[in-house]
Amino acid sequence: MKKILLIEDVEDTVELVEKVLTARGYDFLHAPDAESGLQLALECLPDLILLDLGLPDHDGQTLAGWIQAEQSLLSIPLIAFTAWPEETARQMVSSYGFKGYIGKPIINVNAFSESVASFLK
Numbered sequence: 001m002k003k004i005l006l007i008e009d010v011e012d013t014v015e016l017v018e019k020v021l022t023a024r025g026y027d028f029l030h031a032p033d034a035e036s037g038l039q040l041a042l043e044c045l046p047d048l049i050l051l052d053l054g055l056p057d058h059d060g061q062t063l064a065g066w067i068q069a070e071q072s073l074l075s076i077p078l079i080a081f082t083a084w085p086e087e088t089a090r091q092m093v094s095s096y097g098f099k100g101y102i103g104k105p106i107i108n109v110n111a112f113s114e115s116v117a118s119f120l121k
Contacts, residue, residue: 002120003027005046007037007063008081009056013104017050020109021116034058038066041073048120049073050081050102053092064096077119 002025006017009032018028029044031037034055041049049067053060060080067073080101082089089101099119106112 001025001027002048003029003044003046004048004050004116005029005031005037005041005044006050006081007031007034007055007060008050008052009033009054010052013052013106016106016109017112020106020113024113024117026116032056034060034063034066037063038070041067041076042070045072046076048116049076049078050116051078051098053080053082053084061092061096064098068097079119 004021004026006014008014014030021028029040029046031040034057051060051063064078067078077099080089080092080098081104082101083104093101102115
């Protein structure tokens with residue numbers, strides 16, 4: 001079973017993502033902030049990390065740098081999960097080493113789960 005770590009502080013979003021991913025057979029992990037997200041990533045070595053760019057303790061760009069500095073996490077796809085405008089999200093992807101992005105809010109759960117699956121291939 002593939003493990004997906006969501007680093008996100010908005011509880012409604014967390015609940016929706018958990019429902020969608022667990023219904024599709026993924027093992028769901030969650031951290032509400034950057035520091036606990038890094039710790040959980042190091043402990044559990046997920047198959048994919050969905051990273052909100054606006055976290056309460058540190059921004060997502062900072063956490064992306066921390067994750068990429070960890071040798072054990074380098075092969076894990078890091079995906080920006082953001083409500084920022086599409087152009088800004090694309091710039092973040094190229095500037096901070098993300099493998100891609102998924103926009104919020106989740107409007108179509110099937111499209112969301114297909115996007116997640118595409119990053120796991």
